Amino acid sequence: MSVISVKGLNKSFQKGLGSKKVSVLKNITFSVAEGKITGFLGANGSGKTTTMKCMLELIWPDQGECRFFGSQKLHSKLWSRIGFLPEHPYFYDFLTGEEFLFFYGRLSHAKYSKSDLKSRINMLLKKMDLSKDRDKKLRQYSKGMLQKIGLLQAVIHEPDLLILDEPMSGLDFNGRSYVMEIIHQVAERGTSVFLSSHLLHDVERLCSDLVVLKEGEVIFEGDMGEFMGAESDKMEIIYIDQNKADQTRLASNLEECQKILDELRQQKLDVVSVERVSTNLEETFRKLALKQR
Amino acid sequence: MKMWRNIFILAANGFQEVIRHRFFYGLVLVAVLILSVGAILGPLSMSEEKRITVNFSLFAAQIVLIAASIFFGSLSITRDMEKKIITTLITRPISRAQYILGKFFGMAFIMIVAVILLGFILSGIFYYFQIPIQSVFFKSLWGIYLEALVLLSISILFSSFTSNFLIICYTVCFFIIGHWIDTMKTLLQKTEEPFLRFISEYGVLVFPNLERFNWRPHVVYQDLVPFTEVMFYSFYAVSWVILFLVIAIQIFNRKDFV
Numbered sequence: 001m002s003v004i005s006v007k008g009l010n011k012s013f014q015k016g017l018g019s020k021k022v023s024v025l026k027n028i029t030f031s032v033a034e035g036k037i038t039g040f041l042g043a044n045g046s047g048k049t050t051t052m053k054c055m056l057e058l059i060w061p062d063q064g065e066c067r068f069f070g071s072q073k074l075h076s077k078l079w080s081r082i083g084f085l086p087e088h089p090y091f092y093d094f095l096t097g098e099e100f101l102f103f104y105g106r107l108s109h110a111k112y113s114k115s116d117l118k119s120r121i122n123m124l125l126k127k128m129d130l131s132k133d134r135d136k137k138l139r140q141y142s143k144g145m146l147q148k149i150g151l152l153q154a155v156i157h158e159p160d161l162l163i164l165d166e167p168m169s170g171l172d173f174n175g176r177s178y179v180m181e182i183i184h185q186v187a188e189r190g191t192s193v194f195l196s197s198h199l200l201h202d203v204e205r206l207c208s209d210l211v212v213l214k215e216g217e218v219i220f221e222g223d224m225g226e227f228m229g230a231e232s233d234k235m236e237i238i239y240i241d242q243n244k245a246d247q248t249r250l251a252s253n254l255e256e257c258q259k260i261l262d263e264l265r266q267q268k269l270d271v272v273s274v275e276r277v278s279t280n281l282e283e284t285f286r287k288l289a290l291k292q293r
Numbered sequence: 294m295k296m297w298r299n300i301f302i303l304a305a306n307g308f309q310e311v312i313r314h315r316f317f318y319g320l321v322l323v324a325v326l327i328l329s330v331g332a333i334l335g336p337l338s339m340s341e342e343k344r345i346t347v348n349f350s351l352f353a354a355q356i357v358l359i360a361a362s363i364f365f366g367s368l369s370i371t372r373d374m375e376k377k378i379i380t381t382l383i384t385r386p387i388s389r390a391q392y393i394l395g396k397f398f399g400m401a402f403i404m405i406v407a408v409i410l411l412g413f414i415l416s417g418i419f420y421y422f423q424i425p426i427q428s429v430f431f432k433s434l435w436g437i438y439l440e441a442l443v444l445l446s447i448s449i450l451f452s453s454f455t456s457n458f459l460i461i462c463y464t465v466c467f468f469i470i471g472h473w474i475d476t477m478k479t480l481l482q483k484t485e486e487p488f489l490r491f492i493s494e495y496g497v498l499v500f501p502n503l504e505r506f507n508w509r510p511h512v513v514y515q516d517l518v519p520f521t522e523v524m525f526y527s528f529y530a531v532s533w534v535i536l537f538l539v540i541a542i543q544i545f546n547r548k549d550f551v
Contacts, residue, residue, distance in 0.1 A: 050551075053550065060549060076386045084381065109295070
């Protein structure tokens with residue numbers, strides 16, 4: 001079952017009076033599988049945040065629709081199964097960290113009694129290393145602390161689906177580790193995670209699936225391995241040489257690969273496998289998704 | 294049931310926000326200062342000491358409450374939108390209508406607390422100057438509260454589509470027109486110009502007549518205000534509040550939070 005199913009989303013904005021409408025999303029269609037961590041990638045201005053906002057009905061699309069947990073449209077009960085962290089979150093800074101999480105816990109119809117909710121807040125604050133700052137007002141929190149507590153408000157009610165827009169932005173190495181740990185933990189519990197990020201190294205470590213946007217269009221949807229293999233022309237040929245153990249030869253493209261295979265056949269050597277060589281996510285992403293400048 | 298729970302949680306949060314806001318304490322200070330000026334002005338005027346004290350004190354209470362309703366009414370929603378706090382609120386099991394109602398009731402509760410506090414201070418001043426406190430005094434305070442509620446709903450309506458500065462400007466316009474409707478109507482009816490006569494007949498219907506809630510002169514002259522009149526104008530105020538909030542919710546429901 002897909003937890004998110006987006007079909008034919010179109011959205012355009014008018015930038016200034018009298019100016020032409022600019023199409024931001026062009027027939028966006030993809031789905032997010034249940035129980036997986038799916039990365040949502042794209043260059044700046046490719047439409048990631050707009051897509052997320054359309055999915056969550058913060059922006060009304062011109063066309064298209066989004067369904068959750070099979071085929072359900074968003075309704076009040078469904079919202080309590082979803083957690084959301086926006087990009088650059090800003091919260092009520094007159095609240096303390098503990099009050100803030102309590103407010104969002106109650107607002108999310110968290111299935112806890114008051115005392116259980118308080119102990120869950122304690123546990124979450126401890127996990128994010130924010131226990132000592134629980135009584136500080138949010139206006140005294142640093143950007144990284146706000147990002148961490150922002151993630152906690154998204155998971156406070158144990159949602160089945162977590163939507164995160166740039167959850168690691170503004171965090172140092174430690175902060176990113178805490179956030180990744182929380183994401184891993186909620187995913188292990190069965191929560192499906194859909195996250196956008198510019199930090200491709202972190203996406204590579206976290207996600208199993210990817211949806212990639214380029215200039216408002218989906219250019220890839222599928223497995224991470226498939227994405228990284230898709231753009232690589234390098235081929236690895238493994239063969240057995242009677243005198244030696246498994247030998248490997250690299251071909252920089254298909255033509256060269258064919259030549260090597262012919263050569264090996266002439267020498268009567270057994271070919272074990274021929275595989276496309278995966279590159280890292282950043283390299284593949286750069287090739288595929290970034291605009292030509 | 295859950296709908297009222299959501300509204301209550303948001304209203305309680307709004308209440309907490311106001312009482313922790315610096316402007317609130319500034320307003321309390323201003324209220325105390327203006328009321329003190331009223332108390333000092335009275336004895337300076339030889340023959341009309343009591344009349345001036347009553348009039349000025351109630352006027353000061355009205356201004357303080359209306360300033361609070363316009364300021365907090367405009368601030369609470371626009372700040373949530375500008376700082377995008379709203380994106381984490383309406384992606385919860387709460388509707389946009391519940392959000393608006395939560396904000397309104399939070400502020401309405403603040404107003405009632407403020408009216409009670411001002412009532413206590415005014416009672417102290419009246420007691421000091423040996424001015425009898427009659428039921429019309431409470432009716433007058435109730436009138437100030439009704440006016441503040443109407444202005445609060447107007448500022449919430451404008452919050453759904455314009456900026457902070459313009460919300461204050463528009464709401465102040467409604468305040469001025471609302472108090473001058475009767476005078477304008479009388480003046481415009483004397484003209485021969487058909488357009489101005491049309492405005493005097495129908496244009497004024499767009500604005501709530503805020504002078505209807507002004508029972509201050511009755512306190513000054515110790516007149517009676519019939520209970521039926523208070524009930525009627527309470528209903529009049531609530532009708533305007535409902536109308537403004539319904540329009541605000543309709544606009545808010547269609548709004549994109551980019």
